[in-house]
Amino acid sequence: MNPFSPANHLILVILTPLVGALAAWLLGSRGVSAVRQSAAVTTLITLTGAVLLILRALPAVSAGHAFAVSEGPWLVDGPFDIRFSLGLDGLSIWLFGLSALLSVTAVMVSWEAIKEKPVGFYALLLILESAMLGVFAARDVMLFYVFFEFTLVPLFFLIGIWGHDDRRRAAVKFFIYTLAGSVLAFLGLLTIVLWNASHTGTLSFDIAKLTAGLAAHPLPMDARGGWLQWWVFLALFAGFAVKVPIVPFHTWLPLAHVEAPTGASVDLAGVLLKIGIYGFLRFSLPMLPEATAAAAPWILGLGVIGILYGALVALAQSDLKRLIAYSSVSHMGYCVMGIAALEPVAVEGATLQLINHGLSAAGLFALVGMIYERYHTRSIANLGGIAARAPWLAFMFLLFTFSSIGLPGLNGFVGEFMVLLGSFQRAWSGVAFEWRSSYLTMAVASVVGVVLGAWYMLWAVERVFFGASRQPPADHGHAPPSSADHGASGDDSHGHGGHGDGGHDHGPAAAEPTDDLRWYEWAALAPLALFVLWIGLFPATFLAPSAAAVRTAMAPGAAAFAARMGAVHGSPLPQTAQADAATTLPGAAIVPSDPPLTAGFERIP
C-alpha cells in the first residue's frame, strides 16, 4: 500500500496535527520553547503536506472531480453505513488549505503571548487544526457532523482557560449557542438520510450519494408531504446560521472573539465561521433546492441586514478587537448575500470571499493581539501613533485593512465585487418583476456597507496608528521598564479599557521603531499578506479550480429559483444560469437590454 497515494496523503495531513499534539504533550517537561517549537514544526509540516496535496489535487478538482477519496468503515452494521470517508473537491480545497495556513499563524501569534500552561494550549490548537481539516475533508454526513461539533471542544477550552476577563461566560455562551443550532442541523441531516433510505433501501450517509438521491427524489415541498423540505431547510439553517453567524444569531461572536486568546481568535474568525457557509453550499443548495430558492430572498435580506448592522455597530466600538469582531459579522454578510443571490458569479465570489475574509480577519485579529501584547490595551482611545514606533506593524495592519475594505488590487475587492455584481445581475434580470425593486434595494444597500466598512476601519487605523502617541509611556503603569512579564496576554491583572494601561515593556525609547514586528510575527503575517496580494492580482488561480464544483452545487438551487420566479409569472424562465441572466422577463416593464453589465462576468476568473 502506497503511503503517498492521494488518499493516504490526505489522511496523513489530517493526522499530523494529532501527532504533533502528542509530541507537544511529551515535550511538556522541556519548557515553553520546546513545546512551541514542536507545535510550529507540526503546523509547518501540515501546511507543507496540505500545499503538496492541493497541488496534486488541482487537475482533478478543476475538472469537477473529488480527489484523494478514501473510505473506511466506522459504523457499518446492518443497514447503517457510516464511514470514515474523506476527500477534497472544489468546494473544500481552498478552505482546507486555509485551515492549514491559519494554524501556522495561530501558533506564531501565540509565541510570546502564551506562557501559562503551554502544553495544553498548543495541544488544543493542534487538535483544533485536525478537526478543522477534517470538517472540510469529510465526505460522510456523520463524519462531517462529528468534526463540526468537535471543533467546539478545543475552542471551548482555549477560550475558557487562556482567554481574558470574561472568558468563562464567553466560552460557555459560545458552546451552548453553537450546540443549540447544530443539534437541530443534526436532526435535519438525519431526516435527509432517512428520506434517501426510504427511497433507495440503504441507509447511506455518503454526501455524494445523498445529493444524487435527493436530486432523484426531492423532499416534499407541499402540504401533502408536510412541507418536509422546509422543515429540514430550517433545521440546517439553524445550525449553519449560528455558525456564520447570520445577524439575529450573532450575539455569541463578539463576546467569544473579544475574550479569546489571539491564536483562538485567528482560527475562529479565519476558519470556523466559514463552516456555516460551507454547510449551506454543501447541503442546503444541492440537497434542498426548492426550499433554498423559496428562502433565498429572505436570507439575502438577512445578509444585507448583517452587512449594515455589523458595520454600524462596528462604528460605535471603542475596543479595537470588538470592532474587528463586528466587521466580521458585516463581512460574513457578503458571503451570505452571495450564496443567497444564487447567481454563479455571486456564489463563486462568496466562496472566494470566504478565503479573503479568512485571511484578512485572521491577520487583523493577529495584529490586534500583537498591539495588546505591546501596550496591554485594545481601547482605541488609548492608542495612537503606533506607526512611528512600529512601522511594519502599521503597514501590515493597513494592508489587511485595505484587503478587508476591498481596495482594488487586493483580495477583498475581487470577492466583494463578484458578490455585488452577481447580486445586481440577479436583481436586474434574474427575478420576477415584483421582486425587482426589493432586490435592487438590497443590492444598493449592500454597497452602502462597503462605504461604512471603509469608514470604521480607516477611522480606527487613523486613531490607532497615526497622530499623537496616546499609549502609556514607559514610566506609566504598573510594569516597570525592565519588567520580565513581557507580553502577558491572558494575564488579567493588566487592566484594559478606560483606565490605567499596563506598562510598555520596551524601555523609554518610545519614539524609535523598537516595537516593530519580531520574527515570529513576521512568520505569522507574511504568508497571509502574500496570499492577500496573490488573490488580489491573480484571482483566477483560486477561482478556476473551484468553479466547476461551485456551479454544480448551486445549479439545483438556481434552477429551482428560476422555476419559482417563472412560476410567479406563469411561464418558466430559462433554466440555465447563464441564459437567465441575459434574458428579459415576460411582462417586465423595463427591458434590461444592456448586456455589458452581465456579459463580462465570465471573464473575471
Place this chain on the structure above:
Amino acid sequence: MTQTSLSTFLLAGPELVLVVAALVAYLGGAFCGLRQGWLVALIGIAVAACWPGMELEAGSVVSSGPFTFDDFALFVRRFVLLAGAGLALVQAGDQFRSAVTPRQTPRANSTCEEAGTFLLLLAGVSLVASANDLVLLFAGLELVSIPTYILLALKRTDAQGQEASLKYFFLSLVASALFLYGLACLYGIGGSTSLAEIGSRLRSGDGRIVATAQTLLPVAVGMLIGGIAFRLAAVPMHFYAPDVYEGAGPGNAALLSTLPKVAGIVVLLRLLALGTGGKLGMIALNQGVVGPAGVAWLTFFWQLTAVLAALTMTVGNCMALLQTNLRRLLACSSIAHAGYLLVGVAAAAAADATVGGRPFAGPDTSWTAALGGASATLFYLAAYVAATIGVFGALAYLGHRWPEWSAGSAPRPPREEISTIEDLDGLSATNPVVAFSLATFLLSLAGIPPLPGFWGKLSLAMAALEVDWTAQATPGSRRVFFLALAVILVINAAIAAAYYLRIVAAMYFRSAKRGVQADGGLGAGIAMLAALVVMAMVTLQPRPLFSAAARAGASIAPGAASGLTITPPHAITAPQASTQP
C-alpha cells in the same frame, strides 16, 4: 430459529452463582472474619461471566417455562455483569463513612454485607431480563428494590443518609404496589401468568380478550408504567431522586442511577414485547395476523411513554440547571437521561403499533425501522451507564477535600466530603487524570461527538424520526408527534450541555482554593479508568456495541436487524426508477 426447553436451574446459572457468592460474603463476613467483601463480589461476577452456556445462536430462544433466554436476556445479562463489576469497584473505593462515633466504630466495616446485598441486586436485574412469568418478573424487581434499601441504609448512618434510605423505601413500596396492581390487571386480561401466553392472547384477536382489554388495558398500562417510572426516576415519580442521591454516597448514587434504571427499561421492553411478540410474534405480524388488543396495548404504551419522555427530559434538565450540589445535579441529569431512554421505548412501541395497524401491505409501508427503538434504547443505556459509573467512580476516588483549617489555632476539623461544583475548582491542576476522565464522561453524557453518548443520541433520534416514516405528516399524526419528540430530545441535549459544561468549566477554568484529598480507594480509580477505556473503545468503533444492541433489540421489536426483508418501495412501484443511472 430454535426453541429449546431446558431446566430453569441450568438457564439461570449465572444468577445462581451470584446468589451463592452473596451467601459466601454474608456467611464469611459474619463467621470467618472475612473483610474483603468486594473482592468476593468481583470473583462472583467473574465466575458468573464465565458460566458455560452464555452463548446463544443469534435469534434463537431457549425457554424453561417461567424463564426465557433470548438475545435480549443475553445482552442484559452480560451488560449487568460488566456494569456490576464497575459498580462493585466504585463501591469498594467509596470510602465514605458518616462521621464515625465510638458507638459505631465496631460495625464500621460492613463491606461483606454490602457486597452480598449488591450481588443479590445484580442477580435481580439479570433475572428480570429473562423472566417469562409475571411472578418471576415481580420477584426479580423486588430483588432489585429490597437490596437497594439495605445498601442505602448500610452505607450511611447519619441523618441525611437515613432520610435518603427512608424516602426511597416508602416511595419504592408505593411504586411496587402500583406495579403489582398493573400485573394483576394484566393477569385479568390474559388469564395466565406466563408472559408468552398473555402476549399470544393479546395478539390473537380473540373477541373475549378484546372486550376485557378495552376496560382493563388502559389501567394496566398506566399502573405498570407508573410503577416503573419510579425505578427510572421519570416524571411524575422523579422528585425523590435529588434528595436521595444527595444523601447517598457516590457509590450508592452510582448504583441508584444505573441498576434500577436498567431494570426498569428491561421490564418496559419485556412488557412492550407482549404487543409485538418479539421475534416469534413478528413473523405472525408479518403475515397480517394481529389482534386489535395487541395494537391497543402498543398504542397505550407509546402514548404514555412518549408524553412521559418529553416531560422527563425537560423537567430533569431544567431542574439540573438550578443545582449547585454535584450529586443533586447528577440526580437531575439522571432524570433527564431516563427521559431520553423513554424516547426509545416509545419509538419501539409506536413503530410496532404502526406495523400492527397496517401489516406490511403496500409498497409504501415496506420500509420499516432501520434500527428500532428497542435497540437504540439498549445502546443508549450502555453508553449512559458507562459514563455514569465513570463519573461516580471519579467522585468516589476524589473522596474528600481538605477542610479550612489554620494550623495551631484549633483542632483539625473533620474532612469534608466533595459535594458542590465549587469543590472541583481547579481539579485540572491538582488531579489532571481525574479531571480529564470526568470531563470525558460529562461530555459523553452531554452527547458531544464522537463520544458514546453522541452515538446513543444518534440512534434515539433516528428511532424517533423513523416512526411512521412513510405516513403523511398531518398535524396531530403519530409521525408529527415523534418529529416533535426528536426536536425536544435534541434541544434538551443542548440544555444539558449547559450544566455539564459548568462542571467542566469549574475543573479547567478556575483555580483551586483547597485541593482534594483523592483519598478514595484504588477500586474507584480503576473503575474510572475502565470506564474511560470503554468510552475510548466505543468512540473509535461503536460497531460491536451497536450490533449487540441491534441483535438484542430485534428480539423485542422489529427492525432491519431482525432479519425481516426490506423491499425498497420504488423497486416495486416504479420500474423506471431502476433504469436510471
